Amino acid sequence: MESIIEVRNLTKVFNSRGRKITAVNDVSFDVNKGEIFSMIGPKGAGKSTIFAMMTTLIKPTSGSIKVAGFDAGNEDDRIRPIIGIVPQKLSLYPDLTAMENLELMGNLYDVPKKVMEERIGYYLKLVNLENHADRFTGGFSGGMKQRLSVISAVIHDPQIIFWDEPTTGLDPQTRQAIWKLARKFNTEGKTLIFTTHYMDEADKLCDRVAVMNTGKLMALDTPLNLKKTSNSASLEDVFIHLTGEEIRD
């Protein structure tokens, strides 16, 4: 199995009003090329902090991350063009239309105009927003915003997509649509890395699941093996077993 991401002894300590918070504590793992990988764990487990380091938004305190062979922190300019990020808090411009939001992203990544037009047309159709291209996104529903954010993160055709809680707060139908899209990207050869607190999604849709708790990696395996190892019937049970926490929603 070829690795596309290598995380080694990764630690992040925040200084918050004189107090040190170890958000990520000596974590090591690989993400395989072409897999759907997810991170689960209670609030404050360190999932978003790992994401921020993998996507070059913040620097590790110690340890290292290689993304497609490039070192996060030292070769960020090489990493940024090959990754797409759908953040936990969506970042669309409400005073721009859907089309303008997508063009803005495409221009940020220097996507050639013709290629961009083709991709935008293709993706808008894929998420059923082709009739809303000229509407301001400020008036969009939550599900429409989520769908647009997802495609705005792939306008530059990244190899790896990072998705922080892509389906939180969405209705079941929109969650399904988002997942269909994720699988579609995966069949195009993209590696997907996301966080979720919907255990059923992680169970059904992911090749491997990493369980985080208080900055530590507690387990990493296929959903099936995680269930076998802790003698659990569901990922919910695995989660409770490893973290001592109930599922929040």
Ligand SMILES: Nc1ncnc2c1ncn2[C@@H]1O[C@H](COP(=O)(O)OP(=O)(O)OP(=O)(O)O)[C@@H](O)[C@H]1O
């Ligand atoms: N910029 C920051 N400054 C100080 N502390 C931070 C900062 N960012 C995160 N933390 C702390 O680091 C820890 C891990 O936070 P993180 O956001 O990575 O958790 P998470 O697993 O993504 O949680 P959630 O499920 O709520 O999204 C928490 O204790 C959080 O308060």
Ligand SMILES: [Mg+2]
């Ligand atoms: Mg988070």
